[in-house]
Amino acid sequence: MLGKGLKRKLEQEEENGVMKMASPQEVSPTCYWLQRQTVLNLSLLKLHSHPGHTDPGLARRVLITNTLRHIQDELRGEEGVLLPPSVPRQQPPSSPVIKDSFSAALAEIESLCPTVGITALFSTEAARSLTSDQNMPDITSSTDLINSGESRNTDPDLSEMHSSVDPPIALSDSTQSALSHTPSFLADFSLDDFLFTEIDNILFDNTPCSSSLSGTSGTSRVISMVTDDLVKTLTGYGNGGTSQSALPSNQTFKLDLNELDHIMEVLVGS
Amino acid sequence: MWSSCWTYSLNLSSVPGDGDSQSRWCLSQVKGAVDDDVAEADIISAVEFNHSGELLATGDRGGRIVIFQQEQESKNLPQCHAEYNVYSTFQSHEPEFDYLKSLEIEEKINKIRWLPQKNAAHFLLSTNDKTIKLWKISERDKRPEGYNLKEEDGRYRHPSSLTTLRVPVFQPMDLMVEASPRRVYANAHTYHINSISVNSDNETYLSADDLRINLWHLDFTDRSFNIVDIKPANMEELTEVITASEFHPLQCNTFVYGSSKGSVRLCDMRASALCDQHSKLFEEPEDPSTRSFFSEIISSISDVKFSHSGRYMMTRDYLTLKIWDLHMESRPVEIYQVHGYLRSKLCSLYENDCIFDKFECCWRGDDSEVMTGSYNNFFRMFDRDAQRDATLEATWENGSPGCPLKTWRVSAGSRRKRNEIGVDCLDFSRKILYTSWHPQDNIVALATVNNLYIFQEKLN
Numbered sequence: 001m002l003g004k005g006l007k008r009k010l011e012q013e014e015e016n017g018v019m020k021m022a023s024p025q026e027v028s029p030t031c032y033w034l035q036r037q038t039v040l041n042l043s044l045l046k047l048h049s050h051p052g053h054t055d056p057g058l059a060r061r062v063l064i065t066n067t068l069r070h071i072q073d074e075l076r077g078e079e080g081v082l083l084p085p086s087v088p089r090q091q092p093p094s095s096p097v098i099k100d101s102f103s104a105a106l107a108e109i110e111s112l113c114p115t116v117g118i119t120a121l122f123s124t125e126a127a128r129s130l131t132s133d134q135n136m137p138d139i140t141s142s143t144d145l146i147n148s149g150e151s152r153n154t155d156p157d158l159s160e161m162h163s164s165v166d167p168p169i170a171l172s173d174s175t176q177s178a179l180s181h182t183p184s185f186l187a188d189f190s191l192d193d194f195l196f197t198e199i200d201n202i203l204f205d206n207t208p209c210s211s212s213l214s215g216t217s218g219t220s221r222v223i224s225m226v227t228d229d230l231v232k233t234l235t236g237y238g239n240g241g242t243s244q245s246a247l248p249s250n251q252t253f254k255l256d257l258n259e260l261d262h263i264m265e266v267l268v269g270s
Numbered sequence: 271m272w273s274s275c276w277t278y279s280l281n282l283s284s285v286p287g288d289g290d291s292q293s294r295w296c297l298s299q300v301k302g303a304v305d306d307d308v309a310e311a312d313i314i315s316a317v318e319f320n321h322s323g324e325l326l327a328t329g330d331r332g333g334r335i336v337i338f339q340q341e342q343e344s345k346n347l348p349q350c351h352a353e354y355n356v357y358s359t360f361q362s363h364e365p366e367f368d369y370l371k372s373l374e375i376e377e378k379i380n381k382i383r384w385l386p387q388k389n390a391a392h393f394l395l396s397t398n399d400k401t402i403k404l405w406k407i408s409e410r411d412k413r414p415e416g417y418n419l420k421e422e423d424g425r426y427r428h429p430s431s432l433t434t435l436r437v438p439v440f441q442p443m444d445l446m447v448e449a450s451p452r453r454v455y456a457n458a459h460t461y462h463i464n465s466i467s468v469n470s471d472n473e474t475y476l477s478a479d480d481l482r483i484n485l486w487h488l489d490f491t492d493r494s495f496n497i498v499d500i501k502p503a504n505m506e507e508l509t510e511v512i513t514a515s516e517f518h519p520l521q522c523n524t525f526v527y528g529s530s531k532g533s534v535r536l537c538d539m540r541a542s543a544l545c546d547q548h549s550k551l552f553e554e555p556e557d558p559s560t561r562s563f564f565s566e567i568i569s570s571i572s573d574v575k576f577s578h579s580g581r582y583m584m585t586r587d588y589l590t591l592k593i594w595d596l597h598m599e600s601r602p603v604e605i606y607q608v609h610g611y612l613r614s615k616l617c618s619l620y621e622n623d624c625i626f627d628k629f630e631c632c633w634r635g636d637d638s639e640v641m642t643g644s645y646n647n648f649f650r651m652f653d654r655d656a657q658r659d660a661t662l663e664a665t666w667e668n669g670s671p672g673c674p675l676k677t678w679r680v681s682a683g684s685r686r687k688r689n690e691i692g693v694d695c696l697d698f699s700r701k702i703l704y705t706s707w708h709p710q711d712n713i714v715a716l717a718t719v720n721n722l723y724i725f726q727e728k729l730n
Contacts, residue, residue, distance in 0.1 A: 035617065039563045042621055055373045058461050058480040059511045059530055060626050063567045066509055071563065 030259055036071055037267075043068040291689060292674045293651070293660045295725045298713070299354060300666045301338070302721035314717035316704060320384040320392065323708040326354055326715055327394060328722055329379025333363035335396055335449075337407060351713055351726050358407055360449040363398040375400050381466050383475070385488075393452070395475060399462040402477055404453035404488065412440040458484050458494045465515040471522040478515035478527060481508075485539075497545050498527060498537065513571050513628075520580040526552075528571030534585055536596065552583070552594050554601045564616045564625060572628035577637040578709075584640055586631040589613060591642055591652065606652045606659065609644045611680050611693045624698050632707040632714075643702025646691070647718050648678060664702060664716060664723045674728060 043064050303312065311332025318327050326338040339357035366375040377398055385393040391408040416438040419427055461480040468475045476497070477484050483498035502508050511530045518524035523539045535548035556565060568588035575584050582603075583594045589610060592602035608629075612619065619625040624645070631642040643649045647664045661678040679690045705716040712727035 036563070038617065039620065046623075054376055055371065055462070059464075059513060059570070062480075062508055062511050063530055063570060063626070066566055067563055070566075 030263070034263065036074070039067065040071050043071070291677050293662055293677050294727045295651070295662060295675050295714075296673065296728060297664075297666065297675065297723065298350070298726040299724040300721050301354075301724075306720070308720050313719055314704060314722060316379045316382045316396075317706045317715050317717050317722065318382040318384060318394075319706045319708050319715065320394075321386050321709060323710055323713070325357065325384070325392060326706070326724075327382045327384070328717065329362065329382050329396060331376070331378040333361055333365070333377030333379060333398065335360055335362045335379065335382065335394075335405070337447075351711055354724060358447040358449050360405070362396045362403060362405065363401065366400070380463060383466050383468050385468055386472060388472075395466050395468065397463050397466050397477065400456070400459055402455040402463070402466060402486075403451050404455075405449050406452045407447060407449045410446045410448060411443060413443050414438045415441045453488065453491050455486055455491050455494065458486075464513060465527075467515060467517040467525070469517045469522050470520055474522075476515060476517060476525060478512050480511040480513075483512065483515055483525075483527060483545075495543070497539060497543070499544065499546060514574045516574055516576055518580055519576050519578060526574055526576075526583060528574045528585060530570040531566060532569030532571060532587060534571060534574055534583070534594070550596070550599050552585075552599050552602075554592070560613070562616060564620060567620070567625055568616065573630045575631055575633060577633050578635060579637055582637065584631055584633065586629050586642055588625060588627075588629075591631055591640060591650075593640070593654070604654065606640070606650075608642055608650050609648075609680070611682065612645075615693070619698070622698065624701075627701060627703060629701075629703050630705055632705050634707050634712070635710050641705060641707065641714060643705055643716060645698050645701050646696040647700045647702060648680075649702050649705065649716055662725075664718050664721075664725075666721075675725070 046064050047061065047068070302314075309332075311330060311334075313331045314328050315331050316327070316329035319325070320327070324340050326340075328336050328338075330336075335358075336356060337358045338354035340354050341352045362379060363377040365377040367373075368375055375398065379396055379398060381395075381397050383395045385395070387393075391406050394405050394407070396403055396405060415422070416436050418432060418435055418438075419429065421427060455477070459477065459479040459482070461482070463477055463479050465478040466475060473489075474485055474487050477486065477494075478498075481499065481501040482496055484494040485497045486494045498512070500510065500512065509531075513528050513530055515525060515527040518526075524536065525539070526534050526536045528534045533551060533553040536550040536552070537545035538549045539545060541547070541549060556569075571585050571587055573584075573586040577583065581596060583596060585592045585594065585602075586608075589608060589612060591606040591608055593604035593606075594602045616625060629643050631640060633640055638655050639651060639653050641649060641651045644661070648661050649664060651660045651662065653659065661680070662675045663678055676689050680693055680696070681690050683692050683694065700718060702716050702718055705714065707714050714725050716723050716725075
């Protein structure tokens with residue numbers, strides 16, 4: 001099971017002595033963000049892992065999916081305020097601190113690094129797709145791939161539900177098509193989710209007990225192709241000021257940016 | 271297999287106690303293997319007393335049912351109730367394979383419900399994920415002997431060898447308890463059956479899966495009526511499932527079902543054939559200060575039980591027990607915290623899947639107390655009248671026979687005193703999910719992972 005990344009996150013929480021699962025107003029924004037990310041990753045993990053030969057319960061799947069949806073809705077709400085880095089940052093008066101610090105940090109990094117082709121492109125795609133119409137003609141093609149790749153164990157009705165919460169595979173399809181069009185799954189899934197869950201899925205695929213994500217060799221190859229680039233980019237971030245190509249050492253960074261580096265380190269496992 | 275390796279029953283002599291750290295309950299018996307190495311098939315998954323309390327049925331993951339019977343002879347001891355001993359063991363369900371979906375159907379017994387006794391035989395309904403069976407358990411203590419055409423060993427005699435005729439007579443024999451399947455109610459559920467409930471009319475019963483509830487007549491296996499269907503046209507829109515269901519104990523037209531979102535719906539079958547429109551909706555508004563990512567999961571109803579009087583209903587969700595007055599839908603009349611100290615541990619419990627554990631709950635015969643299980647082999651007793659609660663442990667290791675159980679406290683952080691344990695030291699692999707209370711006497715039966723425990727209340 002994916003141990004290192006997740007466990008470290010939880011230990012981090014305990015070391016900080018933070019109360020778990022407090023409401024957003026009571027905990028520091030980074031901690032809440034971390035908690036939310038943990039729950040998001042756990043939920044995706046649980047949905048993708050097939051326990052055995054028996055049908056995993058519908059009740060459990062519905063509860064996990066609802067938890068995931070709740071987090072996605074929250075992220076989507078924040079994503080709407082999060083501006084793409086190519087646009088000069090404005091200060092919406094009502095936005096809470098967490099959005100400012102993270103968007104500011106991300107904007108700073110991306111403005112400094114010319115090699116961030118993919119992430120910049122994705123963020124603009126994400127921003128555009130949020131405003132675009134959301135009927136989903138692309139689901140059928142992605143769904144077909146998923147259905148062929150996924151085990152035949154699921155009820156036809158349920159496999160549709162799987163595909164709607166199966167973003168990593170769908171996203172990799174989109175990247176394969178040279179980012180020419182915006183698949184609708186991106187609208188459901190924010191930039192943050194894609195970045196971090198792709199990495200987690202890579203780590204997951206490399207462990208012995210990997211799930212059906214790696215069952216289809218085609219999709220896993222695509223995933224590793226795409227995310228190799230991302231991993232390189234993000235390990236650049238994760239190394240903080242040590243990697244010359246990513247972060248010039250003569251820049252001064254805010255405290256928030258250091259926090260971001262720390263988080264990246266944790267997630268990438270460097 | 272159930273090797274009742276040992277069982278000890280206790281003479282409940284009066285023992286001076288510590289006062290309020292002692293409960294009235296004593297361990298009576300423990301059934302099952304003693305060693306820690308437990309086969310998956312031996313894990314108990316259902317516990318149920320019958321309507322008289324004389325019989326106690328348990329089901330396990332291997333699809334077997336073991337019925338214990340209370341001995342009549344030791345009633346002469348005024349201080350303790352009689353012992354339970356194995357009465358019958360049989361294989362109720364076998365593993366099956368669904369060829370269409372390439373999935374195994376587990377033989378694990380999800381629920382056992384007894385029918386009220388009508389004659390000398392006992393009847394119970396048992397169910398796994400897909401199929402319900404009606405079992406008849408009957409005793410045979412005599413057999414006919416003295417046939418004319420058959421020898422005692424079964425060989426047939428030639429009619430020409432007969433010289434006289436005799437009438438066969440019944441001769442006593444060793445008691446034999448036979449279990450035979452009388453009905454098999456199959457192929458009515460697409461999803462996993464989570465509840466069965468016998469109606470007070472003694473003719474019908476309901477079975478509930480994640481999305482549908484069906485009404486059966488006990489005599490007919492080839493048809494059942496669908497009375498609740500919450501499956502959406504588009505499965506992607508599914509956000510709520512049925513988690514538990516029960517018939518009202520007195521009104522044969524009324525039943526309730528609980529959902530994964532923490533609401534309970536009461537339906538009246540007289541209103542319409544399909545009871546998708548509820549008659550009452552019992553739902554407590556969420557407390558915004560305790561909102562977390564897991565609010566919905568912990569609000570999911572794991573069990574719903576009517577009181578014996580039929581006036582109240584109890585629901586169990588992950589952290590609490592709630593008692594509802596059927597006349598008031600807006601909020602429960604009583605809320606009991608089962609293990610509130612787990613609220614800060616929900617993320618870990620989500621990771622190790624414990625947050626999905628479905629605990630049962632049960633009423634005392636006179637409805638004055640309720641109980642439910644917890645982790646670390648603790649179980650919780652709530653006295654509704656005295657507004658007192660107790661945490662007891664199901665263990666045979668500590669404590670001497672005849673000694674009343676000591677109550678426990680769970681504290682934040684690490685262990686400090688005797689009979690106090692820190693929340694970080696709790697063993698989440700040892701959990702008590704299944705409990706049953708004797709309908710008349712104060713005897714409770716509960717299942718830990720390994721064993722069946724029977725506790726009795728001190729009578730003096």
